[in-house]
Amino acid sequence: MSNPTDIVTDDIAPLAPTAETPAPRTGHFAWIDLRAVPGALRDAVVQSAIHHRIDGIVSDDINLLGDLPPTVRRVLVRSGDADEIIDTASVDIVLSEGGDGAPAVAATVETGVHVVVSDADTLRDACEAVRRTPWTVLTFTDPTKIPLEIVIAAAENSGGHTITVVNDIEDAEIVKLVLEHGSDGLLLSPRSADDVATLAEVITPSTDRMELTELTVTKVEHIGMGERACIDTCSLLEKDEGCLIGSFSTGMFLSCSETHPLPYMPTRPFRWNAGAVHSYVLVPGNRTRYVSELQAGQPILAVRSNGSVREVRIGRVKIERRPLISVTATTDDGRTVNVIAQDDWHVRLLGPGGSVNNVTELTPGDRLLGYAPTESRHVGLPITEFCDER
Structure with a gap:
């Protein structure tokens, strides 16, 4: 992998305010990826996500997303050359695979990109995306968290949100803490409905106080x-x-x-x-x-x-x-x-x-x-x- 510290992000223009720019958000949030969840488990995972107020559900099946309640963000994944989405009432965010730029959709639908970071060039792509796109989903192929630190720094005050793909709950706990701030969001493909509940606990801010x-x-x-x-x-x-x-x-x-x-x-x-x-x-x-x-x-x-x-x-x-x-x-x-x-x-x-x-x-x-x-x-x-x- 090329040296990620060679990346310079100061000249990347911040995300310009638009109708699709998400509102400012505090704290961390989680998305659940249904694409790899077996069909027999899918209903239980969806119900657990709704019950635990998970922020978003990701799928490449628009029909599945259309059945979800308005309390959860519906994130549709599509390839970069797919036709424009027509039924925008079933989707809140359209996510383009490959980081080739945000897809063209109706103004009522937010856009995002998925960038796989594997070297210095793709790290540069991720830094650019997070400052120009409302939602940037990040997959890191190497175990080091240094590339994530660089993307988080690039995203500072940009208006865009980072969502990092995590392998499991332990990985989620680590990603949440990178550079103290951590990734804004965590994207997990759960192995069980219990994973959803545990992920909700990971992102819940501590409000513990002792009555001294x-x-x-x-x-x-x-x-x-x-x-x-x-x-x-x-x-x-x-x-x-x-x-x-x-x-x-x-x-x-x-x-x-x-x-x-x-x-x-x-x-x-x-x-x-x-x-x-x-x-x-x-x-x-x-x-x-x-x-x-x-x-x-x-x-x-x-x-x-x-x-x-x-x-x-x-x-x-x-x-x-x-x-x-x-x-x-x-x-x-x-x-x-x-x-x-x-x-x-x-x-x-x-x-x-x-x-x-x-x-x-x-x-x-x-x-x-x-x-x-x-x-x-x-x-x-x-x-x-x-x-x-x-």
């Missing part, structure tokens, strides 16, 4: 030696971002990342000096895990002081023997919670408004942030049952 509560410190004790864990993540954490950790499943403290200045050592904004190895930590799916169980590559929740949540991946968990300090607090409804951390000034817990509190300087009456669900836990999952944690 204020905790009042009641007791601070130096308890001697024990093992504690540092959690190194694959992400750079914000100054008010932490992980939720505690001795009890019904109460966790917001542990501060090492994003604030430290004496004698640089900051490590990817790390939480989390807590003792017995501690619970909150991970995606409303589950808890013991700190000692965590391993490289696993997901963990990063939580900010305003309650916003994101998933980050663990790069390493480092367990070492250190002096420990026990911090006990109460919730506003009188429940007792606890966390045991390394007994050192540089270990910090977050408080209201993102305040940073060194554990060795905590005193009764100090206010901290935490999470205090009412459910107990069994094998990390919430369950309503009697459980007395002390």
